Amino acid sequence: MGLLDTGRGVADMARNLPEIGNIRKKIAYEEERINELLADIGRKYYVTRKVDKEAFDKLCEEIDAKRIKVKKMEYGINSMKGFKVCPKCRAEIxxxxxxxxxxxxxxxxIIDDDFSKLDPSEYYTDSNGFFAAIPYEAK
Ligand SMILES: [Zn+2]
Structure with a gap:
């Protein structure tokens, strides 16, 4: 069983490589948009020196939606490679x-989970750990 599983896994992965590349491009695009939205929030505050809560909340929701989307795509890639990443300790299982x-x-x-129910700290996206550095516990 082990040998057969491994053989199939490798074949699946080779077949999935172009698709994984496409998903990575989509993730990079979404991460760029997230950074633009973050910059928008900063720019709005800088120009007006006022917190327009309604406008800021809308931008934050847009960011959350994109982060969930990215998280789903990341799990999709991992699933194609035959593993999951633990949302808490980042171990590959x-x-x-x-x-x-x-x-x-x-x-x-990946199929059943409603990613919108994840805690924000569990769906940080970008590769340099930017979101991981946000102290959610402190809010
Ligand atoms: Zn874990």
């Missing part, structure tokens, strides 16, 4: 498992 073997967190299911 075989997609056969429901729980993280390192920290015990329930692992996401």
């Amino acid at each position: 075989s997609e056969r498992y429901l729980f993280c073997g390192v920290c015990g967190t329930k692992l996401p299911n």
Whole structure:
């Protein structure tokens, strides 16, 4: 079983490579848009020196929606490669498992999970860890 699984996994991955490349481009695009939205918030404040809560909330919601979208795409890529990334400790776990073997967190299911229910700290997106640095606990 192990050998067959591995063989199929490698073949699947090779077939998925162009698709993974496309998804990565989409992720990069969404991350760029997220940074533009963040800049919009900063620019609006800088120009007016006022917090327009309604406008800022709208921009924040747009950012949240894009981050969830990116998170889904990241899980999609991982799933094509045959593993899941633990949302809590970032360990890479075989997609056969429901729980993280390192920290015990329930692992996401790309098909069933409603990603909108993730805590914001669980769907940070960008590769340099920008969102991970936001102290959500402090709010
Ligand atoms: Zn974990």
